[in-house]
Amino acid sequence: MIQYKKLIKSFGTRTILKGIDLHIKAGEIVFILGTSGTGKSVLLKNTVGLMKPDSGEIWIDDENVTDFTEQQFLPVRKKCGMVFQHPALFDSLSIYENIAFGLRKHFVLPENEIKERVEQALSLVNLENVLTKRPGEISYGMQKRVSLARTVVLRPKVLLFDEPTTGLDPVTTNSVNSLIQNLSRKLNTTSMVVSHDMHCALKIADRIVVLDQGQIVDQGTPQELLQSQVPLVRDFLSEARDLL
Amino acid sequence: MSTKIVSNNPFSILGHFLIVSYKDIRSFSQLVAATLVQLFAHLPRKKETFQQLYFVANGSLWTIAFCVTFASIVTILESSFHMKIVIQNDSMVPGFASVLILRELGSVVTALLLTSRIGAGMAAEIGSMKVTEQIDALKMLGINPVRFLIVPRLIASTIGCVILSIIANMVCILAAMIVADQFLGYSVGLFLTAMRRFVDFQDIIFASIKAFCFGLVIPLMSCYFGFNCKSGADGVGRATTQSVVFASVAIIVLDFILSYTFSYFY
Amino acid sequence: MKSGALFLNRLGEILLFLSEVLKTLWKRPCKLELVLEQVWHVTIQSFPTTAMAGFFVGGIMTVQFAMLVSEFGASAYLGGLATSATIREIGPMLIAFMLSGKVGAFTSAELGTMKVTEQIDAIRCLGADPIQEIILPRFLGIIISSFFLLTGGLMLSVIGGSTLGILFAGINPQEYVRHIPTILGFPSLLSGLVKCMSYALVLATICTFMGYFTTGGAKGVGRSVVSTSVLTMVTIVVFDWGTSFLGQLLMAWFAVG
Numbered sequence: 133m134i135q136y137k138k139l140i141k142s143f144g145t146r147t148i149l150k151g152i153d154l155h156i157k158a159g160e161i162v163f164i165l166g167t168s169g170t171g172k173s174v175l176l177k178n179t180v181g182l183m184k185p186d187s188g189e190i191w192i193d194d195e196n197v198t199d200f201t202e203q204q205f206l207p208v209r210k211k212c213g214m215v216f217q218h219p220a221l222f223d224s225l226s227i228y229e230n231i232a233f234g235l236r237k238h239f240v241l242p243e244n245e246i247k248e249r250v251e252q253a254l255s256l257v258n259l260e261n262v263l264t265k266r267p268g269e270i271s272y273g274m275q276k277r278v279s280l281a282r283t284v285v286l287r288p289k290v291l292l293f294d295e296p297t298t299g300l301d302p303v304t305t306n307s308v309n310s311l312i313q314n315l316s317r318k319l320n321t322t323s324m325v326v327s328h329d330m331h332c333a334l335k336i337a338d339r340i341v342v343l344d345q346g347q348i349v350d351q352g353t354p355q356e357l358l359q360s361q362v363p364l365v366r367d368f369l370s371e372a373r374d375l376l
Numbered sequence: 377m378s379t380k381i382v383s384n385n386p387f388s389i390l391g392h393f394l395i396v397s398y399k400d401i402r403s404f405s406q407l408v409a410a411t412l413v414q415l416f417a418h419l420p421r422k423k424e425t426f427q428q429l430y431f432v433a434n435g436s437l438w439t440i441a442f443c444v445t446f447a448s449i450v451t452i453l454e455s456s457f458h459m460k461i462v463i464q465n466d467s468m469v470p471g472f473a474s475v476l477i478l479r480e481l482g483s484v485v486t487a488l489l490l491t492s493r494i495g496a497g498m499a500a501e502i503g504s505m506k507v508t509e510q511i512d513a514l515k516m517l518g519i520n521p522v523r524f525l526i527v528p529r530l531i532a533s534t535i536g537c538v539i540l541s542i543i544a545n546m547v548c549i550l551a552a553m554i555v556a557d558q559f560l561g562y563s564v565g566l567f568l569t570a571m572r573r574f575v576d577f578q579d580i581i582f583a584s585i586k587a588f589c590f591g592l593v594i595p596l597m598s599c600y601f602g603f604n605c606k607s608g609a610d611g612v613g614r615a616t617t618q619s620v621v622f623a624s625v626a627i628i629v630l631d632f633i634l635s636y637t638f639s640y641f642y
Numbered sequence: 643m644k645s646g647a648l649f650l651n652r653l654g655e656i657l658l659f660l661s662e663v664l665k666t667l668w669k670r671p672c673k674l675e676l677v678l679e680q681v682w683h684v685t686i687q688s689f690p691t692t693a694m695a696g697f698f699v700g701g702i703m704t705v706q707f708a709m710l711v712s713e714f715g716a717s718a719y720l721g722g723l724a725t726s727a728t729i730r731e732i733g734p735m736l737i738a739f740m741l742s743g744k745v746g747a748f749t750s751a752e753l754g755t756m757k758v759t760e761q762i763d764a765i766r767c768l769g770a771d772p773i774q775e776i777i778l779p780r781f782l783g784i785i786i787s788s789f790f791l792l793t794g795g796l797m798l799s800v801i802g803g804s805t806l807g808i809l810f811a812g813i814n815p816q817e818y819v820r821h822i823p824t825i826l827g828f829p830s831l832l833s834g835l836v837k838c839m840s841y842a843l844v845l846a847t848i849c850t851f852m853g854y855f856t857t858g859g860a861k862g863v864g865r866s867v868v869s870t871s872v873l874t875m876v877t878i879v880v881f882d883w884g885t886s887f888l889g890q891l892l893m894a895w896f897a898v899g
Contacts, residue, residue, distance in 0.1 A: 182763050206769050214767045220760040223610075234768035282768070443876055446883040447735070453886055454731045458723060458825070472710060479706055480732075485879075488739045492871035496747065500864025507860050574710075609758050609860040613751025616867040620743035625691060628736070632698045635705050636810070642709060 133158040133290065133322050134179065139188035141174055148174050150346035151188070158289075161316050161323045163333035165368060166343035172326040173217065175343075176292045179324075180212050181205040192290075210238050213288035217295045219275035221267035221282070228263040231282045238286060253285035254278075256315075258307060273304045280308070284315065291315065293325040297332060305329075309336055330372035334358075342368070407522070407600050411530060414523040420531055421524070428532030433539055436493050440486055440540055441547050447485050448477050448548035449555050456560050469560065470567040471574035473552055478579045479638075482545035484631050487590035490537060491623045495598045498529055499619035502602025503612040511603070521603075529595040537591025538584050545583055582638045589634065590627050597623040659851045663773060663781055670771065672778045680783025681790075688744045688791055695740040696733065696795030700802030703728045708811040720811060721818035722825030724803045729796055729826060729834040735882050737795040738841040741788050742874035746849035749780055750870040753853025754863040762854070777850050784846040792838035833889045840885055844877045 139152040148171040156162050164172050177183045179190060181200060189198045197208055221230050231250045235241060241249075254260060257277040267275055276296070283291065293312065297305040313336045315321045327333060333340050334354045341351040342365050350362045357365060452473040459469050502525060505511050514521050549571075556562040562570070598619040605615040707724040711717050756762050756776065765772045807818045852870040856862050 177763070180767060182766060202766075202771070209767050209769050214764075216760040216764055218759045220764040222761055222764075223756075233770070237769045279764075282764075286768075439872065439876060443879040446879045450731060450883050450886045453890065454727065457730075457890075458726060475710060476706065480702060484736070488736075489872070489875055492739075492743060492747075492875055493868065496864075496868040496871055500861070500868055504861045504864055574713075609755045609863045610751075612860040613748075613755055613863045613867055616864050617743070617747040617751050620747050620867075620871055621691060621740075624740050624743050625694060628695050628698045628702075628740075632702050632705075635702050639705055639709055639810075 133160075133193065134324070135189075135191040136175075137189040137191070139175070139178065139185050139190065141171070141178060141183065141185045148346055149178075149185070152343075152346075152348060154341065154348065156322060156324060158322050159316060159320045161312065161325065161336060161338045163337040163340045164324065164326045164343060165328060165330060165333060165340060167328065167364075170343045171346050172343055173294050176214065176294055176324065176326055179292060180209050180214055210286060211288055212290040212292060213283035213286055214292040215280050215283050215294065215296055217298065219267065219272070219279040221275055221279055223267055225266075226263065227265050227267065227270070227278055230267065230278065231285050234282065234286045249285055250281075253281040256284060257281045257311060273300050276300060277304070277308070280311070287319070288321070290322045290324070293323065293327075295327055296325065297327065297329060305332070312336060328368075330368040334372060403604070404596075404600050407526075407603070408596060410522045411526050411596065411599075414520065414527050415530065418523060420527050424524075424528040425531050428528050429536055431497075432490070432494050432532050432536035436490060436536075436540065437543070439493065440489050440544055443489055444482060444485055444544045444548050445551040447481055448473075448551045451476055451481055452552040452555055452560070468570060468574075470552070470556055470562055471570035473556075474549055474571045475574045475579070477548045477552060478545055478575060478583055479635070480631070482548050483541040483583050483586040483590065484627065486541045486544040487537065487587065487594070487627050487631075488624055490533070490540065490590070491594050491627065492620055494533060494536075495594045495623045496616050496620050498595055498598035499602045499605075499616045500612060502599055503605035503615040506603060506605045507607050507612060526595065526599045529599065530592065533595040534588060534591035537594070538587045541583060541587035541590075542580070545580070576642075578641065582634075582641075586631065586634050589630055593626050593630065594623050597626065655855075656847060656851050659854070660847050663777060663847075663850070666771070666773045666778055667782075670774050672774050672782075676779035677782045677786070680779050681787045684745055684783055684787040685790060687748070688741065688787075689794065691744050692737055692740055692791045692795040693798045696737055696798035697802035697805075699733055699736045700724070700728050700799030700804075701806040703732060703799075704803040704806040705810055708807070712811075717811065717813060718817060719821050719825070720807060720813060721804065722821035722823075724807070725800055725822050726826045726830055728799045728803060730830050731882070731886070733796050733799045734792060734834055734837040734841060735878065737792055737799075738788075738838075738845065738878050739875055740795075741791060741841075741845060742849075742871050742878065745784055745788060745791075746845050746874045747867045747871050749784065749849040750853035750856075751863055751867050753777075753780070753850065754856035754866045757854065757856045758859055758862055772854075777854060781846045781850050784849070785842045788842040788845055789838055792841065793835070796834060796838075829889070829893065833885065836889075837882065837885050840881050841878050844881055845874055848874045848877065 134156040136152045136154045139149050140147065141149040152175065164175065166172050174183060178185050179192070181197065181202070185198065189196055191197070192208055192212065197205070200208065222233070225233065228250055231253060232246050235246050235249060250263070254262070257280050259274060259277055259281070262270055262274065262278070267278070270278070280296070296308050296312070300308065309332050312323055312325065316323050337354055339351065339353055340357050342349050342362070344364050350357065350360050350365050352360070358369065360366065360369070452469070455473045455476065456469045459472060511521050514524060553564060553567050556567050557564055601615040601619040601622070605611045704720070704724045707727070708717070708720055711720050711723060753776070762772045762776065765775055804815065804818050807813050808815055849870050852866045852873070856866040858865070
């Protein structure tokens with residue numbers, strides 16, 4: 133589904149990604165773990181063309197998207213939805229218009245069908261009665277869920293999450309996690325989740341990839357990771373065990 | 377400032393506006409009073425004050441010199457254009473232009489530029505401090521934020537504004553003189569003679585008084601909006617914008633009042 | 643030397659951005675109602691400020707000129723002189739300064755906030771072009787509305803000037819108005835309008851550019867607001883000189899030809 137080949141990206145003199153080789157299969161939930169500033173978000177942004185890599189290749193669905201122009205990227209972005217770290221809702225639009233934004237850009241749909249799909253997406257994230265509100269009028273957790281709905285409503289084949297649960301309370305965190313799980317089980321969506329929450333990763337991931345200093349230091353299923361001898365992974369694991 | 381207007385009834389909008397502006401004026405005057413108390417109650421923090429003075433005066437010197445040069449060139453070209461129409465004898469052009477420069481242009485353009493550079497900078501800085509809860513941290517450490525943050529800025533900006541406007545006036549006159557000499561055919565001697573007829577020493581005093589007042593207004597406005605900054609990137613942007621707008625309007629209105637008052641002393 | 647290189651670099655970036663915006667305008671224009679919405683917003687928000695600034699600028703010019711012309715004994719010309727000076731030169735410049743604070747800083751704060759909260763990335767991800775969708779309506783809206791605002795401010799400055807002429811210099815209204823047409827010819831009016839037009843363009847370009855390329859959180863937004871207003875003012879002063887100079891060249895050319 134998504135494949136990275138020797139991906140390198142640097143900002144000025146700092147190299148953030150130092151040759152990432154990774155293959156993500158269709159229908160998988162992959163968690164990318166690592167401490168802050170190890171280039172997890174940069175990896176996601178490279179995937180949908182918000183940033184360009186310095187060298188290396190990115191393949192999505194047997195298509196080399198590395199040198200795509202902004203126009204060529206549009207169909208790719210329809211396929212790959214991204215949920216941002218900040219809710220990134222458009223302040224000037226209502227919740228309804230926020231969610232419908234992508235639908236209006238990509239499809240020509242009658243208004244009642246748009247309404248139906250928006251409501252469906254909102255019910256997926258357990259929200260109701262917010263359609264006419266503005267982003268500033270609802271809480272941060274609700275904003276994050278709306279931003280999730282805005283991405284899901286396009287029914288993408290791949291979902292990229294940039295720290296979906298950071299700043300959320302434990303209850304909402306759980307519901308977001310089960311939502312990610314449901315989406316990939318029911319709709320066979322591929323999910324790539326950037327996070328530093330080992331606890332969640334152990335619960336719902338099919339595969340966990342640990343990044344450190346721009347390189348992959350370990351990867352495997354949750355069971356395999358539990359046996360890992362890499363120091364950073366052990367640190368993550370011990371923190372998650374304290375929670376359990 | 378951003379409370380919702382509930383109904384569209386003009387009276388309710390007017391009432392809302394009055395209440396909001398009353399609240400704003402009240403808290404602004406409270407801030408001014410607190411600043412004055414702190415200004416005279418303690419010796420100002422020397423190091424911080426000099427740092428701010430460096431930031432205000434040295435940081436803006438080149439920008440201001442550059443801008444007023446262009447402004448004064450335009451002024452003398454335009455006044456030569458006008459004088460030729462009104463009185464065919466245009467020997468008064470240099471005097472005319474230098475009066476305009478000294479009484480208005482020099483100090484107002486300097487103050488407006490300082491507003492956008494220093495005023496906006498201060499509002500952004502204090503706004504960010506407020507958003508990241510640094511001001512609350514100061515209070516927790518038992519430090520009075522008004523004394524710590526506003527007083528040094530107030531002193532620095534007042535001194536800086538007076539110095540800068542004197543320099544700006546000099547640069548203006550010099551630029552006007554060069555342009556008059558090169559393009560309009562007034563020799564330097566002619567320029568100075570015409571200038572002597574119109575300009576008195578009191579013009580420079582008045583220009584400095586204007587600059588002094590502008591220098592007081594800028595940091596007070598910026599610090600007020602910075603202290604009342606709402607959280608988030610949104611809030612900092614809004615505080616910065618508002619401080620620029622209100623300080624600029626205040627400068628124009630103050631300038632009008634001062635010009636009107638000074639006109640009785642000539 | 644280094645700051646010179648930086649300046650050229652920045653200038654090049656702004657011009658590239660401007661060409662990008664104009665290219666988008668040519669190839670993929672945005673919806674008209676988005677532009678009109680912006681025009682409405684900007685005009686409503688800034689009209690009181692510009693009107694007030696215009697009124698007082700007119701007043702100041704009259705007060706200053708009244709003292710000067712009374713020395714020449716030419717107070718009959720006060721109206722014409724003050725009005726012409728305001729419209730040709732001081733008025734557009736000071737009102738544009740005001741707008742750079744009000745419209746320019748506001749827009750760059752708004753766009754900067756959208757940038758640092760990843761709203762602009764979200765637009766790209768949802769398959770829309772941020773330049774077409776966000777920048778272009780603001781760019782056009784600011785050009786149109788600041789042109790209106792500047793001319794409106796100029797009218798208010800004439801009113802302010804005549805009010806002060808009557809109150810302060812004690813000239814009766816007819817006399818004040820009578821000499822306006824003799825001094826304020828068509829070229830002067832045109833020069834004032836051309837200045838307004840060019841300032842509007844400067845304002846729109848710089849504030850959208852600065853906002854769109856904001857980085858670094860809430861602090862970054864503050865930073866780009868500051869640089870927007872400073873850069874706009876400096877550019878306006880330079881353009882002020884440029885248009886005056888061009889005007890004189892044209893006048894000379896017509897006079898010869």
